[in-house]
Every structure is written in structure tokens, then in C-alpha cells.
Amino acid sequence: MTNLPIFRQESSVAGEGTPQQLQSAALGDWKQNTFKKLRGGFFLVLGYLLSPLCWWNDLLFNLPIAYGFGYICSLFYPKLLLPGSIIGYWLSNIIGIxxxxxxxxxxxxxxxxxxxxxxxxxxxxxxxxxxxxxILALVQLKIIDAAVPLLGS
Known part of the structure; x- marks a missing residue:
């Protein structure tokens, strides 16, 4: 008989391996899950600030974004400032959600x-x-009042 080479078989089955390999894999999963949770938390907070669920966000976030979008639209055609601002406001709320x-x-x-x-x-x-x-239906049916009271009135 001829001499056959002897190959060392590496274990690649899940659950088998050295403790260092298992610890390294667990640490990698933990880091990945932690990064995913932090990223998700950041998107959740940013989305809340842009969404219509946050009652004070319009003055600080949505209206400047909407005006900027309208301004960019008005560079192409001057009468697009107001429609562009309305579309920009709607888009900022959609992006927030x-x-x-x-x-x-x-x-x-x-x-x-x-x-x-x-x-x-x-x-x-x-x-x-x-x-x-x-929301539009609630405003049209006068269940919600969309009028903003004037300051000092």
C-alpha cells in the first residue's frame, strides 16, 4: 500500500472550538448588538424630533427644514417657495416617522x-x-382646532 497523507481535521461545527474562539465570537456579537441598539436609539430619537408626535419640534426642526426646502425650490421657480415649504414640512414629518x-x-x-x-x-x-x-380629517371635521392663537390676544 502507498502512504496516504494524513490531514488534520479542523473543527468548524458551531459550538466546538477553543474557549478563546468562543469568547471572541461572543464579544463580536455583543459589540454588533450594542452598536445596533445605539444606532437604533439614535434614529429613534432623531425620528421623534422630526415626527409630528413631538409637539415642540416644529419651531426648532421642521419649519427651518421646510423653509430651506422651499427656498431651494424657489431658486428654480420663484413661485415655488410656499408649495415647496409645504412639501418640505410634510417630507420632514414623513422622514421622522x-x-x-x-x-x-x-x-x-x-x-x-x-x-x-x-x-x-x-x-x-x-x-x-x-x-x-x-389628522386632516379631524381638522376638517373641527374635532381638532388647527388655528394657532396669536400671542398677546
């Missing part, structure tokens, strides 16, 4: 399953649009 949704999914989901960005984006736009339509 989407950021909250993405952040909440990072913070609240424990398992790392594959995410479908197209489905999540569509879901966020649909829920944001429904929210906007509900």
Missing part, C-alpha cells in the same frame, strides 16, 4: 433576521400618509 420605525426595529428586535428595506419603506410611507389623512 420612518426614522422612528427603523430605530424601533433596531432597538426592539433581538434576532438578526434579514430586513426588507423596500417593504419597510412602503409600510412607513403608508402609515405616515394614513396618519396625515386622519
Amino acid at each position: 420612518l426614522l422612528m420605525q427603523f430605530g424601533a426595529m433596531d432597538v426592539l428586535q433581538n434576532q438578526s433576521k434579514e430586513r426588507n428595506l423596500k417593504k419597510e419603506l412602503l409600510s412607513g410611507v403608508v402609515t405616515s400618509t394614513i396618519y396625515t389623512l386622519v
Whole structure:
């Protein structure tokens, strides 16, 4: 018989390995989960600040963003300042709700399953649009008063 080379078999089965390899893998998972939670928390807070759920955000965030968007639109055609500002305000609220949704999914989901960005984006736009339509209906039915009282009146 011929001499056959002897190969050393490496263990690649999950759960087998040296304690250092297991500790390194656990540390890597912990770092990844911590980063995911921090990123999700950042998006959640930023989304809350841009969303219509935060009552004081308009003066500090949404109106300057809306005016900037309207101003950029007015550079192309001067009469687009007001419509561009309205669209910019709506977009800032939509982006806020989407950021909250993405952040909440990072913070609240424990398992790392594959995410479908197209489905999540569509879901966020649909829920944001429904929210906007509900608020509009409540204002039109005079259940909510949208008039802002003048200071000093």
C-alpha cells in the first residue's frame, strides 16, 4: 500500500472550538448588538424630533427644514417657495416617522433576521400618509382646532 497523507481535521461545527474562539465570537456579537441598539436609539430619537408626535419640534426642526426646502425650490421657480415649504414640512414629518420605525426595529428586535428595506419603506410611507389623512380629517371635521392663537390676544 502507498502512504496516504494524513490531514488534520479542523473543527468548524458551531459550538466546538477553543474557549478563546468562543469568547471572541461572543464579544463580536455583543459589540454588533450594542452598536445596533445605539444606532437604533439614535434614529429613534432623531425620528421623534422630526415626527409630528413631538409637539415642540416644529419651531426648532421642521419649519427651518421646510423653509430651506422651499427656498431651494424657489431658486428654480420663484413661485415655488410656499408649495415647496409645504412639501418640505410634510417630507420632514414623513422622514421622522420612518426614522422612528427603523430605530424601533433596531432597538426592539433581538434576532438578526434579514430586513426588507423596500417593504419597510412602503409600510412607513403608508402609515405616515394614513396618519396625515386622519389628522386632516379631524381638522376638517373641527374635532381638532388647527388655528394657532396669536400671542398677546
